[in-house]
Structure formats: C-alpha cells, structure tokens
Amino acid sequence: MTIAQQERTAIAPHGFDVEVTSGLERFSAQHGELTLTSVFQPIFSLSHMRAVGYEGLLRAHDALDRPVSPLDVFGEAARLGDVLQVDRLAQTLHLENFKVLGAEREWLFLNVHPGALTDPYLAAALLANLKRLDLSPRRIVLEVLEQGAEDLERLVDAVRQFRERGFLIALDDFGAGHSNVERIWQLNPDIVKLDRIMLSHAAHRADMATILPGLVALLHEAGKLVLIEGVETEHEAQMALGCDADFVQGFFFGRPNPGAADAAHATTCISEVTDRYRDQSEARERRNGSRLTPYLRAFERAAERLAAGEPLEEVCWNFLALDHAARCFLLDAKGKQAGRNVVLRADRAAHETRFLPLADAQGANWLRRPYFRAAINAPERVHVTRPYLSINEALPCVTLSVATRVGEQTCVLCGDIDWVEE
Incomplete structure (x- = not known):
C-alpha cells in the first residue's frame, strides 16, 4: 500500500x-x-x-x-x-x-x-x-x-x-x-x-x-x-x-x-443518436407533408367555393371523399359553430353513434381550439394542427382551418382528418 x-x-x-x-x-x-x-x-x-x-x-x-x-x-x-x-x-x-x-x-x-x-x-x-x-x-x-x-x-x-x-x-x-x-x-x-x-x-x-x-x-x-x-x-x-x-x-x-x-464515448453516442433522430424526424415530416397534400388541395378548393357563395354542404364533397377525411364544419368570428357537422360516409355516421351525445355540434363554441385561433390570427391561409384527440370520437385527428369572408361575415372553415401515425 x-x-x-x-x-x-x-x-x-x-x-x-x-x-x-x-x-x-x-x-x-x-x-x-x-x-x-x-x-x-x-x-x-x-x-x-x-x-x-x-x-x-x-x-x-x-x-x-x-x-x-x-x-x-x-x-x-x-x-x-x-x-x-x-x-x-x-x-x-x-x-x-x-x-x-x-x-x-x-x-x-x-x-x-x-x-x-x-x-x-x-x-x-x-x-x-x-x-x-x-x-x-x-x-x-x-x-x-x-x-x-x-x-x-x-x-x-x-x-x-x-x-x-x-x-x-x-x-x-x-x-x-x-x-x-x-x-x-x-x-x-x-x-x-x-x-x-x-x-x-x-x-x-x-x-x-x-x-x-x-x-x-x-x-x-x-x-x-x-x-x-x-x-x-x-x-x-x-x-x-x-x-x-x-x-x-x-x-x-x-x-x-x-x-x-468516458466523456468522448458519451458525446459520440449522444451525437449519433441525435443525428439519427433528426434524420428520422425529417423523413417523417416529409411523409406527413405528402400525406396531407391531397387534403390541402381539396380543402383550399372548398374554401374558394365557400367564399364564392356556395353552400357548405356542397363545397366539402371532394375533401370528404378522401380516405381519412372525417368531417367539415363552419365557425363564426367568435368560434361558434354554424350548422351541423358535414359527414359524407355512412360508416362514419354509424361509428359516431357511440358518441351520440356529441354528434350534434351546432351552436358549440370552439374558441379555445388552436385551429380557430390560428385561422383568425392569420386569415386567408390554411393552417394545420398537430395531431390531437378529437372530442367527436376520442380518436387522434388533424384539423385544417382557414378564415375567409363569406358575404359580409368572417367565417372559419374547418376540416378534420383521422390521423393514425404511419
């Protein structure tokens, strides 16, 4: 010793x-x-x-x-x-x-x-x-x-x-x-x-x-x-x-x-994992962007037709015809829903019966929702939320929204997409 x-x-x-x-x-x-x-x-x-x-x-x-x-x-x-x-x-x-x-x-x-x-x-x-x-x-x-x-x-x-x-x-x-x-x-x-x-x-x-x-x-x-x-x-x-x-x-x-x-080994290990995480995140964002493209095109066209005076029930069909489109709805400038949800497919309506107390959203106020606030703060452009839990069916969804003029009123058109990570 x-x-x-x-x-x-x-x-x-x-x-x-x-x-x-x-x-x-x-x-x-x-x-x-x-x-x-x-x-x-x-x-x-x-x-x-x-x-x-x-x-x-x-x-x-x-x-x-x-x-x-x-x-x-x-x-x-x-x-x-x-x-x-x-x-x-x-x-x-x-x-x-x-x-x-x-x-x-x-x-x-x-x-x-x-x-x-x-x-x-x-x-x-x-x-x-x-x-x-x-x-x-x-x-x-x-x-x-x-x-x-x-x-x-x-x-x-x-x-x-x-x-x-x-x-x-x-x-x-x-x-x-x-x-x-x-x-x-x-x-x-x-x-x-x-x-x-x-x-x-x-x-x-x-x-x-x-x-x-x-x-x-x-x-x-x-x-x-x-x-x-x-x-x-x-x-x-x-x-x-x-x-x-x-x-x-x-x-x-x-x-x-x-x-x-081992400080050098730790730095290398964390750096490599971080690089791979960044690459995977960027690839996922590209996939999600491609996935959203047809929905965005149909939704933008629906907003144009709505601003031109066509009724909500008519402008949303192309959007709702896409595989995972769930519903469209219209809000006034204070976040209050005007009219019912527009739903195209019969299987969607049948599924929603499990949440029947929530099916009628006419008059509901979505003022707190990020998709409403984003649209009001930056009108005339389409906003896309992060995935969140929809109150309609307790399923993950993404909402598209855009604030536009319908006649003399400012309205927010919204479209929900079922969103399961791929």
Missing part, C-alpha cells in the same frame, strides 16, 4: 477499507459476511451531450466473492429491522467513493430511505459526512425512494429543510407504486425520474408512446426537470429524445462502473 493509500485508509470512516483495482481506489465495508462497495451509473444531459451526474449503486459480495443482489441485501435488512443502518452505510460508501471518483462539477444522485430523511440523527450524519469530505449539498441529489412514508407530513417537512440547505430533490420511480402526481405536489421535487416500466410500455404500445411526450410536457409545466431511466436500446433512446426529456440513464448510454464515464 502506498503512503497516499495509507493516508486515505487512516481518514476513512471506522470499518471501511481502501482497495485498488486497475489503479482505481475504492472504499468498501463489511456488513456481516458481505463486502459492500459502490459503482456509479452516469446520468447524461441530452442537450449538453455529457454526464451531469452519477447515481450511486450498491454492490455486494459474499465470503466466496459471489455477487449478492442489492435487493436481497435490503430485503434481509428490512426483515431484521436494520434497513436504516444499511441505508446509512450505503450512503457513506457512495459519498466516499464519489469523492475519489474525480467528478468536479457533476451531481451525486443518492438514494435515501424516507426514514433516513426524517430521523434527526441520520440526517445529521449525512451532513457531517458532507462536511468531512468537503462536498457541498448542492452537489447532492437526494432520490426519495418509491415507498409509502409512515408520516408523510414529517417527510414533506424534512425534504423542505434539506432543500433549504442546498440539496436537490428527485422523486424516484415516478409512475410506479406510491410515486404519482400527488407526490409531486407533496414533495415538490426538482427532478422527476420516470420509472423504466413507462418507457418499456411506450416502446411496445402506440398509445403509451403518444402519452409519454405529454407526460414530460406536463412535468415541465409543473417546473420539474425530467429524467428517463432504464434506457437500454436505440429505440428507447430515440423515444427519450422525441419526448424532450432533460436527462437519460441506462445501459445504452453508460453502465454502472467504479470509475467516471
């Missing part, structure tokens, strides 16, 4: 050892017959294209050097009523190993049991460790583990106090178990980590793939940064980019490791 390693061992907490593997110092500790140590999984910012943090993860081996699952370690600790002591031991290990990791500006994401936050002694021990290691609380993201807190009010108060000291707070495993929207309002985290199960569902189900970007947008509107964990494939990485997540974590970008992330 070198003099420097002897000095590190001398100042290490009682019961900790310093081992050197491939030139890298690493602290370990004994817990019964188990040897515990840390690895760190990098957390990347997709925009910065580099690691901005590391999550400390426990690794355990038995007396025969066989790996033991961390779940088993904590499960046995819970059975023996020792979970808070093991949680504290893991925190201390991660802090010691993070200090020798060499990270100068990145965060350490530290999993903490709610009881470790509400217990004054354990909270004081965490602060003492940071002071001893000369680590600012601003470098630490406390991940509140997904489980019910026996005293939620105490947890909320403890989280507030830690935040006032400079810590960041992350809500872990959002979308699973107790981590739901209510917990966001209760704990007011800085970062929300989406549980891997949500990404896995989105990768295999079209409806979930549509929901994920909206969920990220909702969290952003609530003032929370979003981290998607468990990214393991190129497809999942593309989904994380597509839903505008702030941070990613997972095997695709970087595996847990005793050392720091």
